[in-house]
Amino acid sequence: MLTADQLKEKAALRALDLVRDGMRLGLGTGSTAEHFVKALGARVAAGLNVLCVPTSEATRKLAESLNIPLSTLDEIPQLDLTVDGADELDDQLRLIKGGGGALLIEKIVATASKSMVVIADDSKEVAQLGRFPLPVEVVPVGLRATQALIKGMASEAGCDGEIKLRVGRGGEPFYTDQENLILDCHFGSIPEPEVLHFAIKRLPGVVEVGLFLGIADAAFVAGQEGLKVLRSATWEEKS
Numbered sequence: 001m002l003t004a005d006q007l008k009e010k011a012a013l014r015a016l017d018l019v020r021d022g023m024r025l026g027l028g029t030g031s032t033a034e035h036f037v038k039a040l041g042a043r044v045a046a047g048l049n050v051l052c053v054p055t056s057e058a059t060r061k062l063a064e065s066l067n068i069p070l071s072t073l074d075e076i077p078q079l080d081l082t083v084d085g086a087d088e089l090d091d092q093l094r095l096i097k098g099g100g101g102a103l104l105i106e107k108i109v110a111t112a113s114k115s116m117v118v119i120a121d122d123s124k125e126v127a128q129l130g131r132f133p134l135p136v137e138v139v140p141v142g143l144r145a146t147q148a149l150i151k152g153m154a155s156e157a158g159c160d161g162e163i164k165l166r167v168g169r170g171g172e173p174f175y176t177d178q179e180n181l182i183l184d185c186h187f188g189s190i191p192e193p194e195v196l197h198f199a200i201k202r203l204p205g206v207v208e209v210g211l212f213l214g215i216a217d218a219a220f221v222a223g224q225e226g227l228k229v230l231r232s233a234t235w236e237e238k239s
């Protein structure tokens with residue numbers, strides 16, 4: 001019986017098969033992405049030539065410690081591949097991300113990539129998104145007003161539930177790398193993710209919504225029975 005962490009590593013190692021010499025890569029954030037970055041670091045130490053854009057300060061520090069060559073999207077606006085974890089995914093490759101607070105840069109980097117591949121253990125797979133509280137990144141100014149607006153818009157989109165300001169370990173508000181706040185929306189289920197995304201995203205205080213829709217091209221999902229590959233209609237794995 002493999003532990004959840006071993007399953008995450010298995011998915012991450014499978015994604016490493018996609019990496020080719022000379023690629024420009026987006027590096028995701030979180031415990032699953034960390035396995036990918038560490039394994040990539042070992043390949044770089046063995047001579048692989050890649051240039052990578054991290055999606056968070058935590059990932060930048062980890063990649064730096066492994067001597068992985070780093071750049072920014074300003075220098076390389078288009079990437080070949082981004083590999084990242086997810087908090088939830090459904091069978092249409094729709095995701096909830098942002099459990100670690102990195103959703104904004106993760107979405108920018110993934111969208112700037114020709115392919116985005118998700119790595120996950122099978123506890124992240126759901127029939128309907130929403131069991132995991134949906135993270136919404138908001139600017140600190142007007143927090144309570146934005147929170148009330150999100151609640152109203154979400155309710156119209158069929159999603160009700162508590163919306164909580166994320167706090168850090170010491171009970172103080174959690175700030176993202178961009179000094180924004182996160183509202184975790186405990187909806188339980190999101191019947192129409194596209195409708196909800198559109199409704200919330202257009203509010204002025206909202207920076208980004210943790211729904212990734214039409215962004216992921218494939219997912220490697222590791223379970224006790226083996227590794228499952230989910231593919232979008234257009235994704236082809238090059239050998």
Ligand SMILES: O=C[C@H](O)[C@H](O)[C@H](O)COP(=O)(O)O
Nearest residue numbers: 030031032098099100101102
């Ligand atoms: O903000 C964090 C990211 O979206 C992570 O990729 C997501 O929370 C999954 O993290 P983990 O692999 O640790 O479950």
